[in-house]
Amino acid sequence: MKKAVNIIGAGLAGCEASYQLAKRGIPVNLFEMKPLKKSEAHHSDYYSELVCSNSLKSTNQTTSSGLLKKELELLDSLILKTAYETAVPAGDALAVDREMFSRMITEKISQNKMITVIHEEVSVLDEKSINLISTGPLTSQSLLEGLQNYTGKENLYFFDAAAPIVSFDSIDMSIAYKKSRYDKGEADYINCSMNREQYDQFYHTLISSETIELKDFEKKKIYEGCMPVEVMAKRGYDTLRFGPMKPVGLDDHAYAVVQLRQDNSAGTLYNIVGFQTNLKFGEQEKLIKMIPGLKNVKVERFGVMHKNSYLNAPQLLNSFSQFKVHPDLFAAGQLSGVEGYMESTMSGLACGINISRYYNQQPMITFPQETMTGALLSYISDSFKQNFQPINSNFGILMSLEKNSYQKNEKKQAYYNRAVEVMKKTIEAYSI
Numbered sequence: 115m116k117k118a119v120n121i122i123g124a125g126l127a128g129c130e131a132s133y134q135l136a137k138r139g140i141p142v143n144l145f146e147m148k149p150l151k152k153s154e155a156h157h158s159d160y161y162s163e164l165v166c167s168n169s170l171k172s173t174n175q176t177t178s179s180g181l182l183k184k185e186l187e188l189l190d191s192l193i194l195k196t197a198y199e200t201a202v203p204a205g206d207a208l209a210v211d212r213e214m215f216s217r218m219i220t221e222k223i224s225q226n227k228m229i230t231v232i233h234e235e236v237s238v239l240d241e242k243s244i245n246l247i248s249t250g251p252l253t254s255q256s257l258l259e260g261l262q263n264y265t266g267k268e269n270l271y272f273f274d275a276a277a278p279i280v281s282f283d284s285i286d287m288s289i290a291y292k293k294s295r296y297d298k299g300e301a302d303y304i305n306c307s308m309n310r311e312q313y314d315q316f317y318h319t320l321i322s323s324e325t326i327e328l329k330d331f332e333k334k335k336i337y338e339g340c341m342p343v344e345v346m347a348k349r350g351y352d353t354l355r356f357g358p359m360k361p362v363g364l365d366d367h368a369y370a371v372v373q374l375r376q377d378n379s380a381g382t383l384y385n386i387v388g389f390q391t392n393l394k395f396g397e398q399e400k401l402i403k404m405i406p407g408l409k410n411v412k413v414e415r416f417g418v419m420h421k422n423s424y425l426n427a428p429q430l431l432n433s434f435s436q437f438k439v440h441p442d443l444f445a446a447g448q449l450s451g452v453e454g455y456m457e458s459t460m461s462g463l464a465c466g467i468n469i470s471r472y473y474n475q476q477p478m479i480t481f482p483q484e485t486m487t488g489a490l491l492s493y494i495s496d497s498f499k500q501n502f503q504p505i506n507s508n509f510g511i512l513m514s515l516e517k518n519s520y521q522k523n524e525k526k527q528a529y530y531n532r533a534v535e536v537m538k539k540t541i542e543a544y545s546i
C-alpha cells in the first residue's frame with residue numbers, strides 16, 4: 115500500500131491538489147475541519163466554498179483571468195471544469211451557482227477512491243508524511259500557531275495591507291523621474307512631484323473618497339500594523355507631506371512627492387510607497403491617475419486591507435511552493451501568497467502535479483514565466499521582494515514580450531497566444 119500525501123484544507127486549492135494527485139495514482143488524506151468548525155466567513159458544509167462573490171472573473175482572452183482559465187483548462191482543472199458545469203449567465207465572466215458548484219466538488223472528491231476525507235481540525239503536522247497546507251486566508255488559529263515552528267513568527271502574516279501596483283511601461287517617464295533621496299545609493303525610486311495646487315486637489319479627493327466596508331471580524335485587527343493612506347490623510351492637511359509624500363531630498367520645487375518602488379526583479383512592476391489603502395477600486399484608480407506621470411498608468415493590483423493569513427513566500431518557498439528548509443512540506447492557495455479563487459486553484463493544481471513528481475522522485479517542474487501559472491509562482495517566490503503582499507493574476511508579471519510596439523488589446527492577445535503555446539509545449543515535454 116502506497117503512503118498517502120496529507121492535504122490540509124478542502125478549499126479550492128486543497129480539492130484541486132487532491133484531484134491532481136489522485137489522478138496520478140497517489141493516495142491522499144484530505145483533512146477538513148468543516149463541518150465541525152468553520153471560519154468567520156465559511157457557512158456551508160461543502161468543500162471549495164466560495165466565501166464571497168460567485169464570479170470567477172472574465173473568460174475573455176484579453177484579460178489575465180481569461181488567460182489563467184485557459185491554462186487551467188489545458189492542465190485539466192477539476193475546479194474549472196465544475197465551474198463550467200454549474201455556470202450561470204454572467205456575460206463574459208464565469209459565474210457559478212455557488213451551492214451547486216461546491217456540492218458537485220464535494221461529491222467528486224468524496225467519491226474518488228484515492229482520496230480519504232478526514233473531518234478534523236489539524237493543529238500539528240505529521241512529520242513522517244509529505245504535507246500540503248492549503249488552509250486558506252482564514253486558517254484556524256491552532257494551525258497558525260503550529261505553523262510558526264516552520265516559518266518563524268516573523269514570516270507568517272495575518273492581514274493584507276497592500277499598496278497598489280502599476281506596470282512600469284505605463285508610467286510617463288517624461289514627467290516622473292528616477293532618483294533616490296539626497297542621491298544616496300542607486301536611483302532606485304521613481305518620483306512623481308506635485309506642486310501645491312496638484313497636492314491640494316489630490317488631498318481633497320483622497321479624504322472624500324469612499325472606502326470598502328470591512329467585515330465585523332476584520333474591524334478589530336486591521337489597522338494595528340499599517341495605517342491606510344486615507345486614514346493618515348484625515349489626520350491633517352500636511353500629515354502626508356511629513357509621511358509618505360514628503361518632498362525632501364528630491365526635487366527642490368516639489369510641494370509633495372509620490373514615490374514608487376520596484377516590485378519584482380524583472381522591473382516590470384512598481385508599487386506606490388506608503389499607499390496601503392482600503393478605498394474602493396474605482397476611487398483608487400481616479401486618485402492614482404491624478405498623480406503627475408501616472409495619468410495613463412495601468413493598475414495591475416489595487417490596494418487592499420483585509421484579514422488574510424499568508425506566508426512570507428519569497429522567504430520560505432521555492433518556485434514549486436515547497437518550503438526551502440522542509441522539503442516534505444508544501445503550501446498552496448491563498449496561504450501561499452496568491453490572491454483570488456482562480457489563482458488559489460492554479461496554485462493547488464501546480465502543487466498537486468509537483469508533489470506527484472516529488473513523491474515519484476522525478477524532477478519537479480518550473481512552469482515558464484511566459485505563462486500566468488509560472489509568472490504567479492515565480493512572483494511569490496521571488497526573493498528580490500521585501501514587504502511581500504499577495505498577488506492576483508495580471509499581465510505585468512509575465513515575462514516581457516520581445517516586440518514592444520503593440521496596440522493595447524493586440525499586446526494582451528500576444529501575451530495570451532504566447533502563454534498558451536508555451537503551456538502546451540510544457541505539458542508535452544513533461545507528459546503532464
Ligand SMILES: Cc1cc2nc3c(=O)[nH]c(=O)nc-3n(C[C@H](O)[C@H](O)[C@H](O)COP(=O)(O)OP(=O)(O)OC[C@H]3O[C@@H](n4cnc5c(N)ncnc54)[C@H](O)[C@@H]3O)c2cc1C
Pocket residue numbers: 122123124125126127128145146147148151152153155156161162163164165166167168234235236237248249250251252253254256257421422446447448449453454455456458
Ligand atoms: C472574506 C473573504 C472574501 C473573499 N472574496 C473573494 C472573492 O470574491 N473573489 C476572489 O477571487 N477571492 C476572494 N477571496 C480570496 C480567496 O480567493 C478565497 O479566500 C479562496 O477561497 C482561497 O482559496 P483556498 O483554497 O486557499 O482557501 P479556502 O477556500 O478558504 O479553503 C481553506 C479550507 O481549509 C479549511 N481549514 C482551515 N484551517 C484548517 C485546519 N486547521 N484544519 C483543517 N481544515 C482547515 C477551511 O475550513 C477551508 O475549507 C476572499 C477571501 C476572504 C477571506
